[in-house]
Amino acid sequence: MRFKARSPVVIVIASSLWLATVCNLPWWQALFKLPQFEGWHGVWSSILIAIMIAGAITSLLGIWVWRWTLKPIISVLIVLASLSTYYMLQYGIYIDTPMIVNVMQTDAKEMSDQINWRMALSVTLLCGPFLFWMWSTPILYPRAKRAVIQNVLLLVLGMAVAIGSVLVNSQEFISVMRNHTKLRFLINPLNTIYGLTNAYTQPLKRDETVQALGLDAVIDASSERPPPLFILVLGETARSANFSLNGYNKNTNPLLSQENIISFTQARSCGTSTASSMPCMFSNWGRTHFEKRPYYTENFLDVLQRAGYAVLWIDNQSGCKGQCNNIHRFETSNLKDPSLCKDEECFDEIMIKYLPEQIKKLSAERVQKGVVVVMHQMGSHGPAYFKRSPKAFKKFLPECSSEVLSKCSQAEIINAYDNTLVYTDYFLSQVITYLKKQSAVQPTAMLYVSDHGESLGENNLYLHGLPYAIAPDSQIHVPWITWLSPSFENQRGLTRECLNTDKDQKITHDHLFHSVLGLMQVKTQVYKGDLDVYKNCTTVR
Numbered sequence: 001m002r003f004k005a006r007s008p009v010v011i012v013i014a015s016s017l018w019l020a021t022v023c024n025l026p027w028w029q030a031l032f033k034l035p036q037f038e039g040w041h042g043v044w045s046s047i048l049i050a051i052m053i054a055g056a057i058t059s060l061l062g063i064w065v066w067r068w069t070l071k072p073i074i075s076v077l078i079v080l081a082s083l084s085t086y087y088m089l090q091y092g093i094y095i096d097t098p099m100i101v102n103v104m105q106t107d108a109k110e111m112s113d114q115i116n117w118r119m120a121l122s123v124t125l126l127c128g129p130f131l132f133w134m135w136s137t138p139i140l141y142p143r144a145k146r147a148v149i150q151n152v153l154l155l156v157l158g159m160a161v162a163i164g165s166v167l168v169n170s171q172e173f174i175s176v177m178r179n180h181t182k183l184r185f186l187i188n189p190l191n192t193i194y195g196l197t198n199a200y201t202q203p204l205k206r207d208e209t210v211q212a213l214g215l216d217a218v219i220d221a222s223s224e225r226p227p228p229l230f231i232l233v234l235g236e237t238a239r240s241a242n243f244s245l246n247g248y249n250k251n252t253n254p255l256l257s258q259e260n261i262i263s264f265t266q267a268r269s270c271g272t273s274t275a276s277s278m279p280c281m282f283s284n285w286g287r288t289h290f291e292k293r294p295y296y297t298e299n300f301l302d303v304l305q306r307a308g309y310a311v312l313w314i315d316n317q318s319g320c321k322g323q324c325n326n327i328h329r330f331e332t333s334n335l336k337d338p339s340l341c342k343d344e345e346c347f348d349e350i351m352i353k354y355l356p357e358q359i360k361k362l363s364a365e366r367v368q369k370g371v372v373v374v375m376h377q378m379g380s381h382g383p384a385y386f387k388r389s390p391k392a393f394k395k396f397l398p399e400c401s402s403e404v405l406s407k408c409s410q411a412e413i414i415n416a417y418d419n420t421l422v423y424t425d426y427f428l429s430q431v432i433t434y435l436k437k438q439s440a441v442q443p444t445a446m447l448y449v450s451d452h453g454e455s456l457g458e459n460n461l462y463l464h465g466l467p468y469a470i471a472p473d474s475q476i477h478v479p480w481i482t483w484l485s486p487s488f489e490n491q492r493g494l495t496r497e498c499l500n501t502d503k504d505q506k507i508t509h510d511h512l513f514h515s516v517l518g519l520m521q522v523k524t525q526v527y528k529g530d531l532d533v534y535k536n537c538t539t540v541r
């Protein structure tokens with residue numbers, strides 16, 4: 001049997017659609033289980049996602065549309081996708097890099113054990129009809145010059161269609177991808193291509209060992225001075241623009257505005273997600289070098305500890321992403337405190353409640369030199385913003401009370417988000433209250449910095465995590481708030497008045513490493529004074 005001759009463009013588009021639909025049964029199965037995909041709205045979202053996948057595949061195929069490559073490449077992709085589909089349906093697995101590495105390490109004997117009639121039948125059903133049609137269809141290849149233009153067009157238009165369909169539906173798409181991160185490994189054959197590329201480039205990646213940092217670090221101060229207590233509150237998903245301290249028109253900072261704080265209004269983050277920002281902000285690589293760093297290094301907490309300080313990490317969220325490997329840590333998110341916890345998570349206040357007893361567990365000799373505490377907040381973690389503020393702090397109503405953001409109006413989403421900031425305002429004021437009490441016996445200070453910002457529907461964007469180069473400012477513009485007790489100001493000759501004149505200077509997470517070392521009077525070669533935002537206002541060194 002021979003079918004009518006076709007242009008290669010028709011073959012590319014048909015195979016992209018076949019791959020996006022038939023060869024992606026597990027993906028569609030998983031998607032339709034999500035509450036976002038109910039009803040007509042779900043049908044519409046699914047069509048857009050299918051177009052997105054097909055567009056991406058078309059774009060990938062664009063460079064392979066030549067007489068000797070088109071059919072073989074499409075056949076390989078379709079067979080791979082059918083095999084993946086079979087394994088996913090049969091075993092509920094995901095095709096990620098470790099899985100690909102696993103398969104590559106399987107020998108022929110193990111391979112042959114896997115082959116059975118059920119598999120052969122499934123794969124034949126999934127790819128047979130299309131492959132039969134394609135190989136029986138003669139293809140009308142254009143002349144070389146036209147072929148080049150046509151291929152470039154396929155590449156560009158495919159990408160444009162993929163990006164366009166994501167943008168039309170960005171809220172749904174980003175929220176699904178962020179909340180169900182493993183789902184992306186169900187998209188055939190993009191998962192296999194991604195996994196293979198990753199598996200082959202991994203050995204070229206950086207050395208796993210962590211290089212020590214600041215081996216010369218010492219506390220450059222009289223051992224007679226009272227030991228300072230410094231709390232670094234690591235905020236979550238707090239965006240600067242929604243802090244009334246920084247000019248927001250709703251009062252999200254009723255308590256902090258009564259305190260003697262300094263709010264730097266122009267701070268930018270290192271990344272757009274917790275995983276990308278956190279390791280970067282604790283390091284001294286700086287944003288532009290962090291991604292390409294040739295090896296892993298310790299962070300400023302390690303340097304503080306090496307200098308002699310007692311360092312403590314209290315975590316009320318998903319852990320420290322490798323930033324607290326060498327220091328004392330305590331997790332509060334899994335505590336069963338009925339007044340502050342429910343549904344496997346706790347409000348941030350719980351960290352203050354357990355702080356005194358955790359400080360007691362630190363080495364007494366180190367505590368004599370001073371204590372540095374990191375408190376990792378749950379903060380404004382989305383999309384379930386409503387879960388992050390206790391009832392008493394729900395100042396802005398009505399708020400979105402669903403984690404499916406598309407069920408709410410933008411105003412309700414912003415209300416729910418702002419309520420999380422009202423609660424953070426209270427939490428920070430409670431940290432300050434604790435530090436004020438403590439300042440009777442030692443100098444105390446607090447610094448609050450968020451890991452990244454958030455999109456709340458501007459330009460139809462939600463949540464965060466866009467590539468840095470294209471991320472809107474709201475995802476990288478973060479609060480940076482400092483509070484110093486009078487005794488801390490005295491000890492360092494640092495004044496709030498001076499810092500306030502500097503509050504609109506442009507700073508970034510690159511400054512955090514050096515600013516904390518500076519505040520804590522750590523002397524080391526890795527400290528750079530020009531990246532210490534407090535240096536110009538400090539008279540005692």
Ligand SMILES: [Zn+2]
Nearest residue numbers: 237273274451
């Ligand atoms: Zn985060």
